[in-house]
Amino acid sequence: MNTKDLKCFQTVFEEQSVSRAAKRLFITPQGLSKNIRQLEEELHTVLFQRTAQGMLPTDAGRFLYGKSEQIFRELEGLENGLRQLEQRKDRLRIGCASGALNLLPFPLILEFGQNHPEIRLEWREYPNEQVKEKLLNSQIEYGFVIGDWEEESVKVRKAAGCRICLLVYEGHPLYEESRVSLSGLRGERLLILNEAFRLYHDFNALCVVHGLVPNIIAKTADGAGLYRLCSQQVGLAVVPEFFREEFKMEGVRAIPFEEELRWEVYGVSKRETERYETIRLFDEYLAERLKKNN
Numbered sequence: 001m002n003t004k005d006l007k008c009f010q011t012v013f014e015e016q017s018v019s020r021a022a023k024r025l026f027i028t029p030q031g032l033s034k035n036i037r038q039l040e041e042e043l044h045t046v047l048f049q050r051t052a053q054g055m056l057p058t059d060a061g062r063f064l065y066g067k068s069e070q071i072f073r074e075l076e077g078l079e080n081g082l083r084q085l086e087q088r089k090d091r092l093r094i095g096c097a098s099g100a101l102n103l104l105p106f107p108l109i110l111e112f113g114q115n116h117p118e119i120r121l122e123w124r125e126y127p128n129e130q131v132k133e134k135l136l137n138s139q140i141e142y143g144f145v146i147g148d149w150e151e152e153s154v155k156v157r158k159a160a161g162c163r164i165c166l167l168v169y170e171g172h173p174l175y176e177e178s179r180v181s182l183s184g185l186r187g188e189r190l191l192i193l194n195e196a197f198r199l200y201h202d203f204n205a206l207c208v209v210h211g212l213v214p215n216i217i218a219k220t221a222d223g224a225g226l227y228r229l230c231s232q233q234v235g236l237a238v239v240p241e242f243f244r245e246e247f248k249m250e251g252v253r254a255i256p257f258e259e260e261l262r263w264e265v266y267g268v269s270k271r272e273t274e275r276y277e278t279i280r281l282f283d284e285y286l287a288e289r290l291k292k293n294n
Helices: 003-015 018-025 029-043 059-086 106-115 128-136 198-209 223-231 277-293
Strands: 048-051 054-057 091-097 120-126 142-146 154-169 189-193 215-220 236-240 252-256 262-270
Touching: 003 018, 003 029, 003 054, 003 059, 018 029, 054 059, 091 128, 091 277, 106 120, 106 277, 120 128, 128 142, 128 262, 142 198, 142 277, 154 223, 154 277, 189 198, 189 223, 198 236, 215 223, 223 236, 223 252, 262 277
Parallel strands: 091 120, 091 142, 189 215, 189 236
Antiparallel strands: 048 054, 142 262, 154 236, 154 252, 154 262
16 A cells, blocks of 8 residues: 555545545546555455445445544655665754754754765754654654653753743833742733744643633744834733843843743654664764753
8 A cells, every 4th residue: 555545545535526536636537546446456345335426435445544544644654764764874854843943053053064065954944743743754854842752762862941031021010020920920911932832832831730821912933023012012921031132122121930931952863763874973963062062
């Protein structure tokens, strides 16, 4: 079974029509019908009843569709893993969680590429959970995620970290405080990075633990937007401490939380691939650089 035939099956199941499914897949109805017949022959079962009303799934078809997403992921992971194995000496794909490069300077990745011109280096930013999915599915070789990751199949190395602070504008009752508590935010208008960032989920989870329902009035992917809205006295912003260096902080203070909230970046790779040449070289390089910085 290959991913192409399985995708054809899924689409016909959902559309219950070869012609409509063919349009979605941008192939001919004849070619799609051939793929379905091949899959049925391979599985030694009938997946659809061909009727005047359309392609009606059999019990076997409904069973396969229920398992198809899991099968599709496993087949895709297998294909990705084989390609990864073939290119283990000359390609390194790095996935960075949104915001990670604020603490882990991009020149660190560029310098590795310059030191190893024989390696085809690729990198992209993704939401935090997507970096994890792509690593496990062999779509990237190395990742930088926000927050520790308790996954037995993954090797995790702390790369950088800072405190979480509250941006408070001048004139607000909390402006002169040296620290703030979560309980002190009850009823306050809060600004925060959106769901693509681990900070959003961690902060909300911690609020639940402390019995607080945060009054979040704005979410954004733009750190500058949080600073601007806070300085305009729209609300108080929950941000990583590196904001102190990013902005002028005129009329705004970054105050740490009493609960010592942290924003930390971890380098991650799969244990089964850690001996691949490109991954081993990058992990050793990262360890050396982190040791120098500490």
